Amino acid sequence: MRDHFELRDGDLAGRIGRLSVPRAGVTVETPALLPVVNPNIDTISPARLESEFGADILITNSYIIKTNEHLREEALDVGLHEMLDFHGAIMTDSGSFQLAEYGEIDTTTEEILQFQRDIGTDIATPVDIPTPPDVAREQAETDLEITRQALADAEAADTGEMLVNAPVQGSTYPDLREEAGGHADATDLDVFPVGAVVPMMNAYRYDDMVDAVAAAKRGLGVDAPVHLFGAGHPMMLALAVALGCDLFDSAAYALYARDGRYLTVRGTEHLEDLEYLPCTCPICTEHSPDDLRAAGSKRQEQLLAEHNLHVTFAELRRIKQAIRDGDLMELVEERARSHPAMLDGYRALLDHADQLEREDPASKGAFFYASNESAHRPEVARHHARMDRLTAEGHVLLTEGGIPSGDDFDATWRVVPPFGPFPRALSETYPLTAEVPERLDRDAYEQAARGVSRLVEENPDAAFTLAHDDWPESALARVPDSVELESLSAVSERLADEESDDGREEGDSTGLSDE
Ligand code: GUN
Numbered sequence: 001m002r003d004h005f006e007l008r009d010g011d012l013a014g015r016i017g018r019l020s021v022p023r024a025g026v027t028v029e030t031p032a033l034l035p036v037v038n039p040n041i042d043t044i045s046p047a048r049l050e051s052e053f054g055a056d057i058l059i060t061n062s063y064i065i066k067t068n069e070h071l072r073e074e075a076l077d078v079g080l081h082e083m084l085d086f087h088g089a090i091m092t093d094s095g096s097f098q099l100a101e102y103g104e105i106d107t108t109t110e111e112i113l114q115f116q117r118d119i120g121t122d123i124a125t126p127v128d129i130p131t132p133p134d135v136a137r138e139q140a141e142t143d144l145e146i147t148r149q150a151l152a153d154a155e156a157a158d159t160g161e162m163l164v165n166a167p168v169q170g171s172t173y174p175d176l177r178e179e180a181g182g183h184a185d186a187t188d189l190d191v192f193p194v195g196a197v198v199p200m201m202n203a204y205r206y207d208d209m210v211d212a213v214a215a216a217k218r219g220l221g222v223d224a225p226v227h228l229f230g231a232g233h234p235m236m237l238a239l240a241v242a243l244g245c246d247l248f249d250s251a252a253y254a255l256y257a258r259d260g261r262y263l264t265v266r267g268t269e270h271l272e273d274l275e276y277l278p279c280t281c282p283i284c285t286e287h288s289p290d291d292l293r294a295a296g297s298k299r300q301e302q303l304l305a306e307h308n309l310h311v312t313f314a315e316l317r318r319i320k321q322a323i324r325d326g327d328l329m330e331l332v333e334e335r336a337r338s339h340p341a342m343l344d345g346y347r348a349l350l351d352h353a354d355q356l357e358r359e360d361p362a363s364k365g366a367f368f369y370a371s372n373e374s375a376h377r378p379e380v381a382r383h384h385a386r387m388d389r390l391t392a393e394g395h396v397l398l399t400e401g402g403i404p405s406g407d408d409f410d411a412t413w414r415v416v417p418p419f420g421p422f423p424r425a426l427s428e429t430y431p432l433t434a435e436v437p438e439r440l441d442r443d444a445y446e447q448a449a450r451g452v453s454r455l456v457e458e459n460p461d462a463a464f465t466l467a468h469d470d471w472p473e474s475a476l477a478r479v480p481d482s483v484e485l486e487s488l489s490a491v492s493e494r495l496a497d498e499e500s501d502d503g504r505e506e507g508d509s510t511g512l513s514d515e
């Protein structure tokens, strides 16, 4: 059990947590964004990050500091917090990124951890190997062995109160990512960054990023705080939080600003193409695009960086509120529409619905069916699994809405796409209270048919009639042959005839209650 990370609330695999950082004497609420501070380039000062943007944690690079004589002396002399003028928690990276970039670095895990401790780092990083995507499996394995050794060196080092990262690598091999996650989790290290996803994100391979994180998460325990190294574009934060990432670091705000790029939750714009500023941050309410273009390049970079950071923090607040409200999936779904690559990422997330389902709260606000992908949400998988515990007896009528139950049937169950059938008594329980559109798609009906199959399989002695008005052929094809198919209007008519023949008039007890 880790006592420095406490989970407060959750939605999907996303969570609101509290990370205690003892050396800094602060507790950081997660999901948290760590702005990247380049000690050589002062885009937005750390003091302003703290006072104006509310950053309570940032990340900088200890290798850059160590290899610059002036910075090294100052950091050793006054400490990192005073040097940067920042009173929150400071994470430092180790030079691994430089290693990936230039092929070699002049330090070791033992040495760089000691240096990080000497300059007052709160969360330190060993020298892991950021193996790029798509390398040969042998290379991924060899690199992983080196990372594993780095973690062992970090465990052996005298790190005092300083927390230490245990990066999870493994390139694009899910089994290696999972194994690396399990190994990292078994160390006594503290924070678990999923590494080497930057090349995936630069290439818009959000589906591969999702698979890598999902695999790492399978190896890591639920109580492990997870950092997504090098991820901080506002467009993808909801997706990454939904997977269970707790910490992010953004260099994007500054790097993109340098390049004249303007971040939004829907993607990246070039300042030169903007006629309007679609944002309510202080920069965008006080300036027009022309103002920004007319500013000198230094000033323009500064203003763009501020906007970029404002939208990123705002998105993180929106995500945290969505976790509180239990509608994170609706937010992920919205963001998935911003770019086809994000849609791929969302669809990859849904491929892991069973994995998400294990952590997703059993009950939350409301399920909004917003696209055909909604048919593949974890709640649908969970409902299907629930079929195994529901018993049906006699002759059961499955209908979408409410019609008289009549004498022909022993029970009338509802079947609401995309869920499977359920006894009416469950109608008011999550997720069966879902708001679904009138014009449902094939995926929704096919999922409902899957639920019917499961119920039929589990109850071989019962007989089923499915009243199906709009079900497409593709869905009906999934319904077992033993189920009698009848149109809803035909069933209604027949039952009404029977009732008038009987001269009986019954009230609500006949089941005329729903809808
Ligand atoms: N920054 C971005 N990716 C990585 C990574 O995989 N490892 C380390 N140490 N830093 C990173």
Ligand code: ZN
Binding pocket: 279, 280, 281, 282, 283, 284, 285, 307, 308, 310, 311
């Ligand atoms: Zn703005």
